[in-house]
Amino acid sequence: DAGVIQSPRHEVTEMGQEVTLRCKPISGHDYLFWYRQTMMRGLELLIYFNNNVPIDDSGMPEDRFSAKMPNASFSTLKIQPSEPRDSAVYFCASSSRTGGYTFGSGTRLTVV
Amino acid sequence: AQSVAQPEDQVNVAEGNPLTVKCTYSVSGNPYLFWYVQYPNRGLQFLLKYITGDNLVKGSYGFEAEFNKSQTSFHLKKPSALVSDSALYFCAVRVWNRDDKIIFGKGTRLHILP
Numbered sequence: 001d002a003g004v005i006q007s008p009r010h011e012v013t014e015m016g017q018e019v020t021l022r023c024k025p026i027s028g029h030d031y032l033f034w035y036r037q038t039m040m041r042g043l044e045l046l047i048y049f050n051n052n053v054p055i056d057d058s059g060m061p062e063d064r065f066s067a068k069m070p071n072a073s074f075s076t077l078k079i080q081p082s083e084p085r086d087s088a089v090y091f092c093a094s095s096s097r098t099g100g101y102t103f104g105s106g107t108r109l110t111v112v
Numbered sequence: 113a114q115s116v117a118q119p120e121d122q123v124n125v126a127e128g129n130p131l132t133v134k135c136t137y138s139v140s141g142n143p144y145l146f147w148y149v150q151y152p153n154r155g156l157q158f159l160l161k162y163i164t165g166d167n168l169v170k171g172s173y174g175f176e177a178e179f180n181k182s183q184t185s186f187h188l189k190k191p192s193a194l195v196s197d198s199a200l201y202f203c204a205v206r207v208w209n210r211d212d213k214i215i216f217g218k219g220t221r222l223h224i225l226p
Contacts, residue, residue: 031212042218043156043202050212091155098163100146100204101214103155 006092006104013111018080021107024073025094033101034067034077035091043091049075082111114139116205118217125193126225133188133220135203144206145186146214147177151199159201162186173197193224 005024013019025032033048047057052069060067064083069075079086089108093101115138125131137143144163148156160171167179177188186203203217 033213043216045213048213055212093156095214098144100144100158100161100206101148101156102158103148105155108153 004092004094004102004104006090006107008107009105011107011109013082013109015083015111016081017111018078019082019086019109019111021077021090021092021109023075023077023092023104025075025092026102027073029094029096029102030072031095031097032069032075033093033095034075035093036088037091037106038088046077079109082109084111087111114205114207114215116203116215116217118201118203118220120220121218122221122223124223124225127195128192131188131190131193131197131222131224133201133203133222135186135188135217137184137186137203137205139205139207141207145177145179146204146206147171147175147186147188148202148204148216149173149199150202150219156202159188195224195226198222198224 007022030051034046036044046059047067049069067077087110089106091103091106093103095101117136119134146161147159149159150156159175160169162169162179170176175190177186179186200219200221202219204214206214
């Protein structure tokens with residue numbers, strides 16, 4: 001298995017633009033998690049899905065953030081409009097019911 | 113509520129010396145415990161986990177961790193540190209058959225001094 005695949009690896013965008021981050025989880029994993037990591041706040045859970053259904057989105061900072069999981073092999077995290085304070089590394093992770101997480105390599109987002 | 117505490121923001125160890133990175137947890141139920149490592153500009157990598165059985169768990173890169181139920185601790189250890197062990201280490205807990213999500217500690221930055 002190729003692991004959790006995230007794209008793009010780096011994204012630089014201007015304030016106000018829409019940003020879409022993508023994630024392909026490990027086949028057979030029924031949980032998918034989106035995290036954000038910054039120096040100031042560390043690792044924050046944004047939202048997670050079970051069997052493609054959003055379970056807990058209480059970590060999503062604002063209405064500008066949205067996440068979807070249209071099928072078991074794909075998820076997106078969208079920011080619209082983006083702001084400089086959204087600059088961070090965004091990680092996707094997947095897991096089975098009882099296992100640990102497997103993380104993707106992350107997307108480093110810079111909003112200028 | 114489930115929680116994980118890593119009391120040290122940073123740990124400095126001389127190369128060749130033993131290292132310990134501390135972790136305590138608070139859960140209601142049987143915990144799954146994990147250690148992850150993050151190298152610069154990389155995602156978190158799984159090191160080891162405790163689910164049940166032997167309290168001493170061996171993982172990747174020569175690391176091990178000891179589950180202590182009475183002290184609710186799961187400290188990460190290595191007998192002889194390498195400079196390449198320098199990284200950010202996260203302890204995490206998941207409650208068996210209860211929680212869907214893993215709770216992460218804030219992380220401990222490990223510096224191995226040559």
